[in-house]
Amino acid sequence: MSAPPGSALFSRTPHVARTERSEAIARGVFFVMSVAMIVPLVAIVAYLIYRAAPSLSWEFLVDVPRKGMREGGIWPAFVGTLYLVGSSLAVSAPIGVLAAIYLHEYARDNWFNRIINLAVINLAGVPSIVHALFGLGAFVYAARFGYSIMAASLTLAIMTLPVIIASTREALASVPMPFRVACWNVGASRWQTIQGVVLPNSISGILTGVILQVSRAAGETAPIMFTGAVFFKAVQRGDLFPYGLSEQCMALSMHLYTLSTQVPNVRESIPYATAVVLLGSVLMVNATAIALRVWLRNRKKW
Amino acid sequence: MSDRPKAVEVEDLHLSYAGREVLHGISFDLYRNEILGIIGPAQSGKSSLLRCLNRTIDFDTDARVSGTIRLDGEDVRRVKDVFGLRRKIGMVAPLPVGLPMSIYDNVAFAPRAAGLRSRPTLDGIVERCLRQAALWDEVKDRLTSLGTALSGGQQQRLTIARALSHEPEILCLDEFSIAIDPVTTMRIEDVLRELRRDITIVLVTNLVQQARRLADRTMFLWKGEIVELDATAVIFSDTPAERRTFEYVRGIFG
Numbered sequence: 001m002s003a004p005p006g007s008a009l010f011s012r013t014p015h016v017a018r019t020e021r022s023e024a025i026a027r028g029v030f031f032v033m034s035v036a037m038i039v040p041l042v043a044i045v046a047y048l049i050y051r052a053a054p055s056l057s058w059e060f061l062v063d064v065p066r067k068g069m070r071e072g073g074i075w076p077a078f079v080g081t082l083y084l085v086g087s088s089l090a091v092s093a094p095i096g097v098l099a100a101i102y103l104h105e106y107a108r109d110n111w112f113n114r115i116i117n118l119a120v121i122n123l124a125g126v127p128s129i130v131h132a133l134f135g136l137g138a139f140v141y142a143a144r145f146g147y148s149i150m151a152a153s154l155t156l157a158i159m160t161l162p163v164i165i166a167s168t169r170e171a172l173a174s175v176p177m178p179f180r181v182a183c184w185n186v187g188a189s190r191w192q193t194i195q196g197v198v199l200p201n202s203i204s205g206i207l208t209g210v211i212l213q214v215s216r217a218a219g220e221t222a223p224i225m226f227t228g229a230v231f232f233k234a235v236q237r238g239d240l241f242p243y244g245l246s247e248q249c250m251a252l253s254m255h256l257y258t259l260s261t262q263v264p265n266v267r268e269s270i271p272y273a274t275a276v277v278l279l280g281s282v283l284m285v286n287a288t289a290i291a292l293r294v295w296l297r298n299r300k301k302w
Numbered sequence: 303m304s305d306r307p308k309a310v311e312v313e314d315l316h317l318s319y320a321g322r323e324v325l326h327g328i329s330f331d332l333y334r335n336e337i338l339g340i341i342g343p344a345q346s347g348k349s350s351l352l353r354c355l356n357r358t359i360d361f362d363t364d365a366r367v368s369g370t371i372r373l374d375g376e377d378v379r380r381v382k383d384v385f386g387l388r389r390k391i392g393m394v395a396p397l398p399v400g401l402p403m404s405i406y407d408n409v410a411f412a413p414r415a416a417g418l419r420s421r422p423t424l425d426g427i428v429e430r431c432l433r434q435a436a437l438w439d440e441v442k443d444r445l446t447s448l449g450t451a452l453s454g455g456q457q458q459r460l461t462i463a464r465a466l467s468h469e470p471e472i473l474c475l476d477e478f479s480i481a482i483d484p485v486t487t488m489r490i491e492d493v494l495r496e497l498r499r500d501i502t503i504v505l506v507t508n509l510v511q512q513a514r515r516l517a518d519r520t521m522f523l524w525k526g527e528i529v530e531l532d533a534t535a536v537i538f539s540d541t542p543a544e545r546r547t548f549e550y551v552r553g554i555f556g
Contacts, residue, residue: 108363182399182461184358186412186468187389196411201402 048279052272060273062238069232069259070266074274076235079242080249081281083149084224085217087245088156093210095157096164103165104172105194124162131159132226140227148246152228159223160213167209171202204296211289215282221253229254231262252278306333309472309502310355315369317350317526319362324350326526327369332472337494337503339517339534341510341550347526348506349396352474355504356391357384374471389416392465392473392501396480398457400449401464405432405441408449408460412468427467435463436493455486462490466497473497474504479512491516510551514538522547 049056063073103120107113135155145151175198183193221229229251235242243249252274259271310332317325325347332338340348353359354367357378371378373390381387389412401408409428418424428445432438437459441452449460458478465473475494479487494503494516507513513520514534521531522544530537530547542548549555 110363178395178397178399179401181358181395182401182464183411183415184361185356185388185393185395186415186464187385187387188411188415189385192415196403196415197401 045279048272048276052269052276055267055269055273056276061277064235064237065232069263070270073237074252074255074277075237075239076233076242077250077252077255077274078277078281079235079240080149080229080233080251081218081253081278083243083249084153084156084228084251085214086153087149088153088160088217089210089214091154092157092161092164092213096161097168097206097210100165100168100172101194104169105190105198120162120165123158124166126159128159128220129222131155132223134158135223135227146246147230147248148228149243149249150228150245152224152249155223155227156217156220159220160217163216164210164213167212168202168206171205171209172198174205175201204293207296208289208293211285211292214285218278218282218285219253221251221257224251225254225257231258252281306336308332309334309373311370311372311375313370313372315351315354315371316367317347317354317359318366320364324526325354328523328526328528330521330528330531332502332504333519334502335498335500336518337498337505337516339513339520340504340506340523341508341513341520342523342529343550344508345525346523348523349476351523352393352476352504352506354378355472355474356388356393357381358388358393360384385415389468390471392462392468392470394458394461394465394473394475394478396477398454398461398481400452400457400460402448402450404446405449405452405460406445409463409467412464416468431463431466432460434466434493434497435459436489437463455482458482458486459490459493462493470501472502472504474506476506477508479507479509487512510538510553514551522550524550 060073061078062075064075066072103113103116107116132155135151135158139145139151139154140147143151145154179197179201180193183197184190188196228248230248231250231254233243233248233250235250256271256274256278259266259274308331312331313329314327315325315329316323316327324345328347328351340351342348350359353362355371355373355378359365359367367379373387378387401411403411406428409431410424413424413427418427429438429442432441437456440456441447441460449457452460458481462473462475462478473494478490482490491512494505497503505513505516517534519532520534520537522529522537524546529550530542530544532542536542537547538551540548542551546555
């Protein structure tokens with residue numbers, strides 16, 4: 001391209017000015033949007049902690065609710081949530097990860113697997129209240145587990161399963177295909193290829209996907225409300241093993257709902273403190289996921 | 303010529319992907335300890351032919367194969383131990399693939415997959431293969447560093463070392479020089495001349511001059527058919543049997 005006579009080759013034409021202006025606008029819009037993401041999070045956390053401050057203490061975490069839940073702590077609900085999340089993931093993580101490995105590494109692209117894929121996607125979109133009704137019918141009544149931790153955590157497992165399958169498949173898909181072909185070419189079986197190359201390089205993504213479901217399972221109220229969570233359950237203060245799998249339990253999300261809607265004259269700071277504990281636990285789990293991801297990513301090899 | 307021992311016999315090989323035929327019934331013999339060059343433009347079926355040979359075509363659900371390929375007289379599509387079959391054939395892909403593991407593990411991967419565990423034996427294999435691939439001197443002090451951290455040319459030699467690690471009878475190279483510099487290409491060509499004494503080599507290449515430099519016989523494959531297969535000297539002479547061959551090797555057509 002030749003410059004117009006009398007002007008330098010790299011002069012500032014109207015076109016350059018327009019380019020710079022749109023660049024500045026685009027950059028500004030993107031920046032504002034990312035800041036806008038932070039504002040609600042900080043606002044929520046700050047507001048919760050401010051309202052919860054009078055009740056927040058170690059005692060609040062390890063003590064049991066007293067005086068019709070108007071005072072005391074949230075230990076039974078906290079442990080109940082740990083139980084529910086732990087046992088639901090103990091079911092959904094292995095099934096989900098192994099199913100995803102089958103679907104991504106072994107399954108051929110035929111109508112049967114397309115139906116499975118469709119089912120996974122649609123299952124992920126089912127509202128949690130529908131999962132709750134299914135859990136009530138399937139686990140509480142049909143399987144005769146009754147209202148129990150088992151029924152509730154299986155319901156949560158069904159709810160988290162499709163998302164774990166989807167995230168695991170994403171993680172597996174991030175391992176480049178030529179690695180697999182190279183392994184097959186030297187006479188490795190699919191399983192040897194998965195062990196040697198695919199899993200070591202997708203494990204960070206798989207774990208992150210699983211851990212993110214922890215926060216979802218911990219936060220959902222509907223699926224456990226119908227299947228195994230109760231308003232109140234008498235438990236020893238600080239007892240780590242207060243529940244059996246066939247018993248009902250309290251849970252943080254349910255407890256928060258109860259305190260806010262069902263119990264009159266609760267000290268105002270108690271529901272907020274419960275929310276802080278719930279949010280804090282979830283954020284800690286997410287932080288673990290991020291740390292794990294960073295650690296494993298640093299070991300990534302290409 | 304035809305009384306030489308045959309490593310591979312291909313007879314009337316047809317291959318189609320989802321109903322679209324890409325190999326239209328090709329037949330040829332591969333003799334032991336020769337370098338067979340396969341030239342031809344993109345989409346002529348060169349890579350697909352190699353995939354039929356070691357049956358990695360099986361991973362492609364859409365692919366349909368008919369005809370016979372015999373390796374040492376045995377029909378490859380009937381072999382019981384497909385992993386053993388693949389170990390008889392070393393395969394080097396166009397783009398270098400260092401596996402995301404150490405240089406040592408890259409080369410030891412195939413012997414280990416075949417069930418070998420003895421450390422001294424593995425050490426020996428790793429050194430032999432890296433020497434054969436002309437990579438040993440560059441990496442002998444850092445066998446534990448990552449294969450993926452090597453340069454492209456080094457990774458391609460690592461790929462060759464890995465392809466040799468399972469002691470193949472046939473080494474197939476699919477446009478191995480596409481992503482590496484000319485100097486490394488020349489080094490690998492020297493490596494291939496050395497290897498020819500022990501094994502049979504199939505050299506698929508887009509560079510007709512590379513086939514001319516290395517191959518004993520050259521096949522011109524075009525749109526899934528063998529246009530001509532003859533001694534390299536004949537193919538590159540002024541009077542090959544087919545006019546299309548003449549025009550292709552001189553860059554007039556294709």
